[in-house]
Amino acid sequence: MPARPPMGRDHGGIQALDRAFLILDVMADAGGEAKLTEIAATAGLNVSTCHHLISTLHNWGYVARGPNSRSYVLGSRILHLSAACLRQVDLPRRAQSFVDRLNDQTQEAVQLAIMQDTNLVNILRREARHAVRVDAGFGGNANAAHAAATGKAILAWLPPSELDRIVADKGLTAFTPNTITDIEALKEELRLTRRRGFSIDREEFRPGVICLGAAIRDHAGAVVGSISVSSPAFRATQDYLDQIKVHLIAVTDELSAELGAPGATLRGSIKSIAAE
Structure with missing residues (x-):
């Protein structure tokens, strides 16, 4: 320091x-x-x-x-400054090799996202290597933080007042029948995200698409973005998602360490997704 x-x-x-x-x-x-x-x-x-x-x-x-x-x-303004600083040093460039590696390991679509004020913004994506791919909604999802795995991975660590501000501005749009549209249910989902160390989008943003997301932290421990992996629901067995989770957490922890985040968290290294 x-x-x-x-x-x-x-x-x-x-x-x-x-x-x-x-x-x-x-x-x-x-x-x-x-x-x-x-x-x-x-x-x-x-x-x-x-x-x-x-x-x-x-x-x-x-x-x-x-x-x-x-x-x-x-407060959230610290996150705003931190994100601005990271953008200045080119977060996509810093994260590119990690996103590429995760794409190689999982063969699935990988997204890197940040929050810009109340907007969820995807800033880097790698398409799936499989013949059957999913559309995880790379663009046009500024109001989807409550539904997308990238968004939930970030929202989980914001102060309650900032979460309330984002929801007040963007609302809780129902993108699919599975989207969480009740604020108390969302807060409970974010509590579970903090506990397990990663987020899950169970066809909440796109029908037929399951996503796992995990936060990226800077030297102060503040969340500055997130990475998610998207899979078609038909491939998303428990074992398959557990394998994705291991790779996702390893990549986000290593990227966070490169950005100066203290310590390795070993998030979700023991529990399977089915146990959540």
Whole structure:
């Protein structure tokens, strides 16, 4: 992690900005979530000053309330900046060899996607090698984050307030009879996605298409995109999907490591999809 710059007016800085950036650093070092008193103590600030600064960061979306409202988490604006930074260094270029490898291993269609504000955007795709291929909807799916495996892999790790904002803007369109169109059911699906470490689209976006997706993380642990593999439903047996899952998770973990993400997660390495 880069060293923090010297703080204070003596170093040509603005004290309030120094403190605000320090708060974000402290939260990142704490794993992205911390209580107000913990942040204040670590940053060397009194609780009142720290609360005012966090309130401003909250107004800008850089900080959000935690799931139990007794802590704070890094907000969606951090993801926006991180995604913009990755786009600057060309995420498709960085991910291309990983997507190609996954395409070789699975012989199925592979997609790389990111969230741009409330839009799900596919930025790289490799077609299936099989004679019978699927149309997983490479284009025109900006409002399909709740239905597509790539979208659910990203939504699962967003703050609740950001998920609510995306749903309020895009709605929960029913693309197929299997699409989740109830917000509470979607939240439960995203909870399961977090638990198992990958997402599943069970013919929710395209009839006859099953997709598995997994998140890509950066050096701060923030989700900056996702990769999915799409298979025709007739090929998607339990054993087949379990094999795809192993390759998918290995690729996304390795790509995340290349982007600086801490540690290997070994997501879903034990449970089969049928056990979920």
